Amino acid sequence: MASIKLENVSVSFPVYSASTRSLKNRLIQSATGGQIRADTVSQRISVVQALQDINISLENGDRLGLIGHNGAGKTTLLRVLGGIYEPNSGRVTVEGSTVPLFDIALGMNQESTGYENIVLRGLFLGLPRKKIHAMMDEIAEFTELGDFLDLPIRTYSAGMQMRLAFAVSTSVVPDILLLDEGIGAGDAAFLHKARERLERFTERVSIIVLSSHSEDLVRSMCSKSLLMEHGQIVFAGPTDEALDHYRAMRGW
Ligand SMILES: Nc1ncnc2c1ncn2[C@@H]1O[C@H](COP(=O)(O)OP(=O)(O)OP(=O)(O)O)[C@@H](O)[C@H]1O
Numbered sequence: 001m002a003s004i005k006l007e008n009v010s011v012s013f014p015v016y017s018a019s020t021r022s023l024k025n026r027l028i029q030s031a032t033g034g035q036i037r038a039d040t041v042s043q044r045i046s047v048v049q050a051l052q053d054i055n056i057s058l059e060n061g062d063r064l065g066l067i068g069h070n071g072a073g074k075t076t077l078l079r080v081l082g083g084i085y086e087p088n089s090g091r092v093t094v095e096g097s098t099v100p101l102f103d104i105a106l107g108m109n110q111e112s113t114g115y116e117n118i119v120l121r122g123l124f125l126g127l128p129r130k131k132i133h134a135m136m137d138e139i140a141e142f143t144e145l146g147d148f149l150d151l152p153i154r155t156y157s158a159g160m161q162m163r164l165a166f167a168v169s170t171s172v173v174p175d176i177l178l179l180d181e182g183i184g185a186g187d188a189a190f191l192h193k194a195r196e197r198l199e200r201f202t203e204r205v206s207i208i209v210l211s212s213h214s215e216d217l218v219r220s221m222c223s224k225s226l227l228m229e230h231g232q233i234v235f236a237g238p239t240d241e242a243l244d245h246y247r248a249m250r251g252w
Pocket residue numbers: 013015032033034035048049050068069070071072073074075076077
């Protein structure tokens with residue numbers, strides 16, 4: 001049984017080197033991004049409020065889309081769900097194994113070889129060492145990186161690193177899959193192969209949370225969606241309705 005529950009979750013980032021001259025203790029809200037405010041104690045610190053009072057409850061079978069403008073808080077929310085960010089306040093309860101298919105550099109070491117990084121990223125995802133070794137050949141074959149797997153990954157292109165991280169991350173079906181729309185760089189042949197693997201994989205996952213700017217992708221994968229704006233949820237409901245609200249918000 002997989003489940004996700006977020007209660008009044010807020011995340012803010014102090015920014016130490018910002019120029020607070022124009023902030024003057026007032027709240028500034030631009031068309032994109034979260035909310036910026038000056039710190040009440042120090043004149044030298046600004047605070048970006050990336051998420052504010054987020055409440056979500058998801059169960060087996062849920063496919064949730066996250067939509068909203070640049071900086072609305074979608075990636076921050078995915079990172080909270082993946083345990084990468086701790087919220088400043090509120091409560092996060094996630095039951096089940098989770099795989100983030102974004103931030104692919106996490107758990108990888110540039111100085112280690114491709115083979116070593118398969119183990120590192122596998123351990124980062126919580127897989128037992130024995131299981132990683134048992135899956136090594138299949139993962140290596142999927143990457144098509146051949147002898148490059150014996151070289152440090154700093155010698156790889158962005159697309160080659162993505163192949164490696166994607167192959168490891170999709171080698172075991174998790175309970176909860178966290179997806180950012182672009183699975184990154186990759187040539188056409190690999191993207192085709194990656195999409196096929198992802199389709200087989202997503203059918204077996206209990207809960208999916210997808211952040212995307214692609215209406216078609218959200219509509220095809222998610223029955224319900226959250227529309228986010230300046231770190232807050234402004235609409236939660238069926239994907240078609242959420243997309244209508246988003247279009248209306250942008251004046252389309
Ligand atoms: N490490 C950080 N330090 C300071 N501010 C940050 C940091 N990470 C995110 N933010 C801010 O938090 C807000 C939300 O960012 P987030 O990346 O979650 O947006 P998003 O909805 O994923 O945007 P996009 O669609 O452009 O990817 C933005 O205002 C951003 O400037």
